[in-house]
Amino acid sequence: MIPENEEIVENQGVADEKSKTIRSEIFETLRIVVISLAIVIPIRFFVAQPFIVRGESMEQTYHDGEYLVVDELSYQFTDPKRGEVIIMRYPNNPREFFIKRVIGLPGETVVISGGRVAIRTASGALESLNETYVDNQELTTPDMERTLGSGEYFMMGDNRSNSLDSRSWGPLPKVDIVGRAFIRMWPISKISVLLGN
Numbered sequence: 001m002i003p004e005n006e007e008i009v010e011n012q013g014v015a016d017e018k019s020k021t022i023r024s025e026i027f028e029t030l031r032i033v034v035i036s037l038a039i040v041i042p043i044r045f046f047v048a049q050p051f052i053v054r055g056e057s058m059e060q061t062y063h064d065g066e067y068l069v070v071d072e073l074s075y076q077f078t079d080p081k082r083g084e085v086i087i088m089r090y091p092n093n094p095r096e097f098f099i100k101r102v103i104g105l106p107g108e109t110v111v112i113s114g115g116r117v118a119i120r121t122a123s124g125a126l127e128s129l130n131e132t133y134v135d136n137q138e139l140t141t142p143d144m145e146r147t148l149g150s151g152e153y154f155m156m157g158d159n160r161s162n163s164l165d166s167r168s169w170g171p172l173p174k175v176d177i178v179g180r181a182f183i184r185m186w187p188i189s190k191i192s193v194l195l196g197n
Contacts, residue, residue, distance in 0.1 A: 051087050051097065051181075057157030057164065058099050061085065061133050066187065068099075072179035080105075080153060080177060082119075082129075088155065089176040091169055097178065100165055101133070104154030109147040112167070115140050117156075133158050146171065153177070 053066040062068070062085070070087045080086060080102045090096040104110040109120040117140055118128045134140070139161040148154055152171035157163025166172060184190050 050185075051099070053099055056162045057159050058085070058101075059159045059162075060135055061101075061158045062099060062181070062184075066190070067185045068181045069183040069185060070179040071182035074180060075174075075177055080174075080180070085181045086155075087178040087181065088172055089178060091172060091176055094176070098155075098164075099181065100155035100157055100163075100172075102153055103129070103156045103166070104146070104148050104171075106148050106150050106152055108154075109145055110154045110166075111145050112140055113143050120145075134160060142167070151175075 051068045051070050053062045053064055053068065055064060068087075082102050082105060084102050085099060086102060088098050088100060090098050103117060104119060107122045111118045111120055111126065116128060117131060118126050120126050135158075140156075141160075144167065146154060146166070148171050151174045153174065154166045155172050156165045156167065
């Protein structure tokens with residue numbers, strides 16, 4: 001027969017062991033959560049972030065409801081190139097984000113005439129753009145010329161008749177560029193890496 005005090009000591013030992021196991025599991029779970037957040041948060045805010053296309057301004061290239069991953073890191077080391085599709089802050093309301101295509105680069109003059117878009121370089125040469133991504137180029141209105149300063153970009157949507165862009169609000173300062181469209185994640189049938197957009 002086991003004395004009562006020995007049984008109490010044995011039960012206390014089992015309880016202490018269970019308590020240590022639970023504490024160990026909680027600590028391990030917290031450690032995994034902290035490490036995960038330390039990895040995910042910087043990636044989310046400084047490297048890539050999700051973006052859902054809203055509206056028709058980039059049709060036929062991107063459609064309403066498509067889910068994109070935006071590369072926020074590249075433009076820390078390189079400048080945007082003509083033809084790239086970027087996510088930007090709307091200059092008139094920086095809390096809003098737009099998706100547009102880079103048309104004009106710093107120091108160039110964007111010339112829109114007769115529905116066609118051309119670029120006058122710093123040397124004065126006039127080069128027409130081959131905009132295969134625009135369904136109906138004749139819808140590119142109004143006729144205008146806009147010279148870009150240092151750090152300014154001329155942005156346009158691919159759906160020219162239904163796009164609020166640099167034709168109305170002017171050049172985009174580089175500081176308002178968030179990043180370039182990098183991966184299309186949705187719909188599943190269109191999953192792709194967007195090289196050169």
